[in-house]
Amino acid sequence: MGKGWKIFLSISFFFLIIILTISILSYRLLNKSLPKTTGSTVLTILNQPVEVYRDEYGVPHIFAGNESDLFRAAGFVAAQDRLWQMDFSRRVANGQLSEIFGEITVDHDKFVRIWGFKRTAEEIVEILSPESRLALNAYADGVNAFIETHTKQLPIEFSLLNYQPEKWKIEDSIAFVRLMGWKLSFGWYTDLVLQELVAKLGEKKAREVFPDFPKDGPFILPASHQHVWAKTRNFINSGLQVQDFLGFGSAHLGSNSWVVSGEKSECGKPLLANDPHLELRAPSVWYEMHLSGGEINVAGVSFPGVPGIVIGHNEYIAWGLTNGMIDDVDFYLEKINPDNASQYLNGSRWQDFEIVTEEIKIKDAEPESLQIQFSRNGPIISDFHPTLKNMDKAVSMRWVGHEASDELLAYLKVQKSKSWDEFTEALRHYKVPAQNFVFAAANGDIGYHLAGGIPLRSRTNGVLPHEGWKTKGQWLGQVPFEKLPNILNPPENYIVAANNKIVDDRYPYYLSNLWEPSSRASRIQQLLSAKEKFSLDDFKAIQTDIVSFHAQTVLPVVVNIMEAVIDSNSSEDLKSIYNLMKDWDGRESPTSIATSIFHTFFLRLTENTLKDEMGDQLFENYIRFGNVPNRVMAALLKKGNSEWFDNVNTPEVETVEDIMKRSLLDAGTQLRGLAGAIITNWAWGEIHTLTMRHPLGRENLLDVIFNIGPFPRGGSSMTLNNSEYRFDLPFQATLGASTRQLVDLCDLNHTLSVITTGQSGQRMSKHYKDQTPLWLEGQYRSLMMGRNEIIETAQEHLTLTPL
Structure with a gap:
């Protein structure tokens, strides 16, 4: 063997050893954070032992002796599977991405700080119901118990970005819910773009390219105002960049949901379907859970980082959601005092802007300071960029989501509801984001109720901007809950909610002009009219229908x-x-x-x-x-x-x-x-x-x-x-059915469900993407609720024990 060949083999062997070493280290790094899901683990925050059974797809069924321990275990288990996703989500909601990503996300953080999800969360904490406070505190305790006991076994993303997660706060969960409210609110974008359409094209042409163009004027602000609205483009562009970063570049996020009564069901009881259309990311936006403890026995999907079930069922009822498409944002032109730029006109008097200073910490750079001005209507958005300041007018924004409300209480009460009356009473507490709730009960009832904070406007609608110093255009409160659209047991024996227009023009309150085309709702109605009786197999075919x-x-x-x-x-x-x-x-x-x-x-x-x-x-x-x-x-x-x-x-x-x-x-x-x-x-x-x-x-x-x-x-x-x-x-x-849920009220122990990826956010977990083939092929997995069957079929069993 020649000398050159020996050198070649030596070099090749050297590089092979390096590659093997890197591979082994990478494998260990990726695997070190895989959670313990069998045996027993001490969780000192518990009062009683909690049993966690996982099915073949890693979906946890959590059995606790009381609700406090139930939510503590839910927080711990969610952190086992999705801690980095939870941390990322709260950083988005709190405007703290730059702490881990550096200068590339500073504008993202500034945009989010203007919306103020964290500020609103801090206000909500002050008005929380005892039930919500208990659930949030218990859930946060569970998340923190995991963080504290796994500082050297964190998901790989923490190592790649070289940081440690901070303690979880109940404000983090609330801020995330408000972030979801923003994602499902479109008025902030459509109102600003419509104003640009009017300014550039004139009223007549703008009407032709904007469905449901407002009938009330004025349609074109005086020329002296136009330069101010042009300055909101930076706000629009920053919002679009945040959307792109989060993976949902469309202005509309929607859903399908429908329900049929027992009259149209083969089993004689209602059937319910729901598939919310959200961003398709890895890991899934949803985390499946079954929670059983105290007065709660509920299964479905939750948001990682938030206690409770968002879409699901208990032993008596099932419910689904679609976006209400409500216009819950208005913009106002504010006159600035020419002699004192820190004041704006409120009626006939000058009033000081409220000023909030935010510090944005930036990885490998000095912090940046952001001053946000507030009029009585809300934050000023036209000075989002330094070049937009020092003008004679400004633009402010009012959003329902800036008002304190306790959505978690609504979900907690929904989870315990046994009837339509209890269900609708629970929805009274729900404000942001406005949603269409579709309902079915084992007693045979089906129903629909819009729930959310709907601005009660002094003008017919809120599409075009208002002059902030005037009374006209101010909100007069919210549309009373009793007046929100709803229906129980319609004669058609079915209800369809697919982001289509909710009511006709006889309805006395303005809701929105942001409806989706009626094509999806029309297709569902077409299919529901094609047969007398339906089964879950029929519903599978409808959910996966690809006819336009x-x-x-x-x-x-x-x-x-x-x-x-x-x-x-x-x-x-x-x-x-x-x-x-x-x-x-x-x-x-x-x-x-x-x-x-x-x-x-x-x-x-x-x-x-x-x-x-x-x-x-x-x-x-x-x-x-x-x-x-x-x-x-x-x-x-x-x-x-x-x-x-x-x-x-x-x-x-x-x-x-x-x-x-x-x-x-x-x-x-x-x-x-x-x-x-x-x-x-x-x-x-x-x-x-x-x-x-x-x-x-x-x-x-x-x-x-x-x-x-x-x-x-x-x-x-x-x-x-x-x-x-x-x-x-x-x-x-980019968007699609983020989960598919099918519920047969004849058999609530075996509902059908699938998410886009898998339960785990841990890349090396076998549950990182094991539901993806099912989702792609239009197939489903069974979500059980019967304890004996769950125990018999469980693939993993973990006991969480107090000291």
């Missing part, structure tokens, strides 16, 4: 117009693309080529119709509304020729036919760039994919470790099996 009612409605209009465009002079390529789309049945399967053509065509049609008038930036902000552009384009197509179809940048006057032909050609060009020149490769699942990203999965190498995917997806925002993509970043799926 929107496409089935719009496509005939498109074809009717395009028939005059496609002729013998059209290219073979154009005719091939058109024919595939024309003959499509609206089923958005991953293998469908026509689905790819339709979505790409509709995007290009939207851009070619609206962008020339709006301009680049306003158009980009506008299409972040999610499904609003879909509603608008459907209306414009139905109308036929409109001045919107004329490209104002050309001397010609374009027609709807011209823009459609151009859009179909553009769609072909875009698809060739995405999937190649061969049309048979344009399957929807090839370009519409899902990767469930971890917050650290943005970085190379870490993405391979933490992210889950990519996977080909069917469906879109317009199908029941929801798979929404951002219009400005087609066609990556």
Whole structure:
């Protein structure tokens, strides 16, 4: 053997040893934090022993002798599986990301500090009910017991970012709930963008591109005010950046829920379905639990970091949620005293701004100070950036979520409810974010109730800004709970809530104009009308349905117009693309080529119709509304020729036919760039994919470790099996069914459930992504409640014992 070959082997062996060493160390580092889930563990905070049984998917069933120990154990067990996710979430809510990420997240923290979730949480602590305080304190004790006993066995993310978690506070749980309220509130964004639409396009054209445009004026603020509203763009852009960082880039987060009575159920009792559409991240936004202790015996999904079950069932009732889409934010123009910039006009007198100074700690940098001014209406958002200060006017914001309320009390009472009356009485305590609650009971009742804080406005609605110094535009309180829309046992024997409009225009109070298109609700109603009796298998098929009612409605209009465009002079390529789309049945399967053509065509049609008038930036902000552009384009197509179809940048006057032909050609060009020149490769699942990203999965190498995917997806925002993509970043799926819940009131011991990833946030856990195959295939797992069966089938059993 030659000398050179020996040297090569020596070097190769040396590098092999290094690679093996790194692999072993990495494996140990990733595995060191896997929790103990069998045997016994001493938990000194307990009064009595607590039993924790986990099923084959790692879902914990917690049995305690009292509610205090139940919530202590729930906090401990949640921290076992999701501690870093919990810590990340509270840092987002408290505006403390920069402490671990550095300067890259300073603007994120500033934006969140203006919203003040932490400040509101501190106010809520002062008004908590005894029941909520007990649950929150017990849960925090459980989380802290885990932190204190596992300082050297923390999840890998803490090591990668080189920090230790701080003690968990009850304010952290509350702040997270308020963060969720912000995520599900769209008025802050839509109101500001609508004002820009009015300013740039005028009232008439703004009406055409904003469904349910307010009927009351004034529609255009005086010219002297326009420069102030232009300065809110920094606030908008910072909010969008935070959304992007959190993984939900659409302006709309929605859900599906429906219930049928025993009259339409094969078993003779109600069936209930729910699938909330939230960001699809790793780990899942939901954590499944079964809690049994004291007066509580409830199962379902919870938010990691918050005690109790959000969506689920007990032995008597089941409930689901969809976003109420309520407009719970208003903006106000504030006059600033020309002689004293620290004052604003309140009626006829000058009043001092309240000033709060926040310190933002930054990793590897000096802290930054943020001064936030408050008028009587709320925080000033127009001085978010230093260049926006020193103006004669400012913009303030009022949000229902800034008012102290005890949502946890509502959930605690819901969990113990046995009837519709007890359930609705519990909802009186619920304020933020406003939700549609869908209800079913073992006694046969089905019902619906909107719950939440709905501003009672002195003006018809709150879409356009108010002059803050005047009485008109001020809130007069909240819509009384007794007046909120609700129904019990409707004659149709079913109820559908899919973010569609809640009531007609005869309802005396303004709720919103932010509704989703009715296509999902219409499809559910269509399917529920197709049979006399339903089973859970039928409900599975409905939840995973990929037929676009929107496409089935719009496509005939498109074809009717395009028939005059496609002729013998059209290219073979154009005719091939058109024919595939024309003959499509609206089923958005991953293998469908026509689905790819339709979505790409509709995007290009939207851009070619609206962008020339709006301009680049306003158009980009506008299409972040999610499904609003879909509603608008459907209306414009139905109308036929409109001045919107004329490209104002050309001397010609374009027609709807011209823009459609151009859009179909553009769609072909875009698809060739995405999937190649061969049309048979344009399957929807090839370009519409899902990767469930971890917050650290943005970085190379870490993405391979933490992210889950990519996977080909069917469906879109317009199908029941929801798979929404951002219009400005087609066609990556970002939102969808974050969990699927199916409940048969004939058998509450065996409900069906699935989440997107797995129970654990620990990368090396077998439960990190073990539910993903089920979720992708439209399958479910059973969530049991019967103690004997749980014990018999448990895969792991841990006893938590006091000293």
